Amino acid sequence: xxxxxxxxxxxxxxxxxxxxxxxxxxxxxxxxxxxxxxxxxxxxxxxxxxxxxxxxxxxxxxxxxxxxxxxxxxxxxxxxxxxxxxxxxxxxxxxxxxxxxxxxxxxxxxxxxxxxxxxxxxxxxxxxxxxxxxxxxxxxxxxx
Numbered sequence: 001x002x003x004x005x006x007x008x009x010x011x012x013x014x015x016x017x018x019x020x021x022x023x024x025x026x027x028x029x030x031x032x033x034x035x036x037x038x039x040x041x042x043x044x045x046x047x048x049x050x051x052x053x054x055x056x057x058x059x060x061x062x063x064x065x066x067x068x069x070x071x072x073x074x075x076x077x078x079x080x081x082x083x084x085x086x087x088x089x090x091x092x093x094x095x096x097x098x099x100x101x102x103x104x105x106x107x108x109x110x111x112x113x114x115x116x117x118x119x120x121x122x123x124x125x126x127x128x129x130x131x132x133x134x135x136x137x138x139x140x141x142x143x144x
Contacts, residue, residue, distance in 0.1 A: 007049075027110050028114075029055070037117065037121070041059065043055070048063070048088065050087070051084050051087065061093045061094060063088060063093055063094065
């Protein structure tokens with residue numbers, strides 16, 4: 001299978017998504033960028049095959065999606081999201097975290113989101129990557 005990361009044909013759309021990011025995406029990006037979480041590098045609006053992921057960590061092969069309510073209420077969108085998830089899983093990429101985050105969110109639960117991502121990395125990803133020697137708790141606390 002020809003698998004393409006950050007395909008040039010999606011370059012304009014990825015930039016458009018970054019420019020028009022929701023408040024929730026911007027808040028979460030502020031905590032994921034610059035290897036602030038467990039020393040892992042995350043990318044924003046990263047394309048994997050035909051999918052553009054909100055956030056992606058290549059080292060952990062972890063995708064994070066912040067979805068509006070329509071992703072759960074619209075049947076066609078829900079089916080499309082399921083197909084995307086299956087495609088990513090077939091290519092050994094986990095959507096470890098899919099969060100419901102409306103663009104009008106006034107009280108965005110940033111700590112809860114970071115905590116869930118952190119738990120996913122610690123219990124499922126990092127042991128496989130053999131990165132246990134970093135002081136993960138201090139890295140996690142530094143995010144707040």
